[in-house]
Amino acid sequence: MNASERQQRLEERVLAPLTGFSQTWFIWTGCLIALSVLGFIAYAYQVRDGLAVTGMGDDVIWGVYISNFVFFSGLSMAGTFISAILRLTGAEWRRPLTRFSELTTVAALSMCALMPAIDMGRPDRLWHLLVYGRLESPLLWDILVIPTYLAASLIYLFLFLIPDSALLRDRTGVRVSGARHRLYSIFGVRWRGLPEQRRRLELGGTIMMLMIIPLGVATHSVVSWIFGLTFRAGWNSTIFAPYFAVGALYSGTAMLITVMFIFRRVYHLEEYLTEKHFQYLAILLAAFGIIYLYFTFAEYLTVTYKLEGGEDLLLGELFFGRYAPLVWFGFFGGQLLPVVIAAIPKTRTIPLLVTVSVLANIGMWIKRFVIVVPSLSLPLMPYAWGVYTPTAAEIFITIASFAGFALLITIFAKLFPIISIWEMTEGWEEEHSAAEVPPAMPPAQLAPQG
Amino acid sequence: METERTSPQPAGKSPRQPLSRRRLLGGIGAAAALGATGVIPLANHVSAEPEVKASASTGPKRQWAMVIDLRKCEGCTTIDKAPQCVEACNAEHFVPPGQEWLQVFEVEGPGGHPHFLPRLCMQCENAPCTKVCPVGATYHNEEGIVLINHDRCIGCRMCMAACPYGVRRFNWGEPENPPGAALANYSPEYPLPHRKGTVEKCMLCAHRAKDGKIPACASGCPMFAISLADMTEDVATNGKDVFKFSRFLADNSAYRLKEDLGTKPRVWYIPGHGQEYGHHVDDNLIPKEPRSWQEQGMTLDKLEEKHKAEEHPQTEGAK
């Protein structure tokens, strides 16, 4: 297969899903929209009747909304972050992964940013944050950092989308509607692939990558400090920021594997999203998972050993009490099993990997929940344990947030190629020139020998 | 108060007897000098001391604190009533039922014997709640009271997560207000009407302190267990006795809740189990459920009457 054939085949494959709507697509998207609408209705009820429609109370003041918030912030971590790191280190295998990774980040972060607003008692006063915002409050750090990370991720996503939009503008002009053509013209910003334009794209990209990495770390740190800066048993910990950041990388990588699997299956991209890519992501998943287990161990060892304050009551409830099934499932199913499966080359097959990735994220959601809720239900004074059961409103809104996450990805994937075509081409070009003039040094590879 | 300190002491008073009436009035009664000490029996002397009046507007700010003498607290079981402090608080603030600002807990003391513990806002100097508020809706006023501005609170509940005493309450739904409350002159010092989606808590009856009255709970406590103190003047009163605050704390091994957290609460407790009223640690005292303001039939008019009565104790007595 010569270069131009290869290029043409790639374009055909990747652009095929953009045109034409299958019946399944309509059903899928319709379901997602329906679920989102249900969530909106539930939220409307909540606005009318107040947070009284939730299961929260004066003891357990935060519930699934805040769990979702932490969970989505975690999901968002890996995409852009991994894409930036792989680009910076010049890992070649990143090329087909970058686009949907960044997309996952943007989708997850959008949902993450909604959650605190949904959780607010007075959403009508959101503007108070702008007018009266106090920098001393950890919550304000979140309010500042998360939108910044979202904006940076959006810029990052659309920056590297320019050449592909231009391609769509130029190639599919005949086939797509006028509105779409205009959309591609806007996002293609007069890109013609000139050397100067390439240089600028590269510069802009590098700046964004350098910004995104600290921003990603900052996001997960500030999320953790909402908890870590209080006196509550189970939260009062210095380890929380790195603990959350690693947990986020772990959960985000698992989500990437899941999203990659779905796109590969649905869009028939087996040729580009290969076994190798699953292997590499699995190694990352195992690595993050092992660090996360290490942090979990360190965290629980220090509190279990000292049993300060209310920790003994809390740990009792976590490990042997009401939350024990969740905690143990989260630990074995959500952490240990995925790490083992992903770490052993024999078990690292695509179906198993995808299964444990889904498990890992179920486990991580549970983990978020058992970080938020039990610490709050632990009585601070001699009164009874707080109880919390999410209500229908909370469940509908939660489901809607997941539907919204999937919907954002679905719509984007209908409008833009899910694999970065120009990056693939660039890779082949480099390969080609490298074959002619052997480089002094082999290109940096992050991936181990698979 | 500056003027106070420089004013000549009556002859024969040793410095070890600091609780001269004048000092006392400077402390608790400075604002009270405006004629409203109410439950402080010495109030009727205030008007006779014009120089105290003058000092009210100058000098260092009062710093309110509280001391609760658990030797006197027996959950109002002696008089067979529900904790009167809680009921007084509910009535004074029309506290939404089920989210009492002041609660009386039964705590296991040393030796496993239970005692009662009225828990209100600790008015921490190093308050975790005020630090975390993203919009500055909760803050210290100049007199050391932690207040909430319900016009500003966005209902994020960060402060509730931060409070180590579980003091703060949230209006999850539309709270019930007494008729006419909509027209009430809202201020963080007397937060009425209650509002949906905002956080509430005990604010040491800042509105009463302004008028020189001790908090509703203290004045409602028939056992005189709760005292308001002014740390600036180092004087405290439960409405009956007046004493030197620091001395009282030291003499009676006062402690604060969760002192090791470093929050520097301004509420002290004197250990005890109601022994001042003859209770033994083995007594099985079962307190009654305090009534909400609705159950007490409280209205804004009745509250106003009550306040008036407190302001003119002598006329009340004459009746």
Ligand code: SF4
């Ligand atoms: S609930 Fe209100 S007072 Fe409390 S931290 Fe949030 S905005 Fe501040």
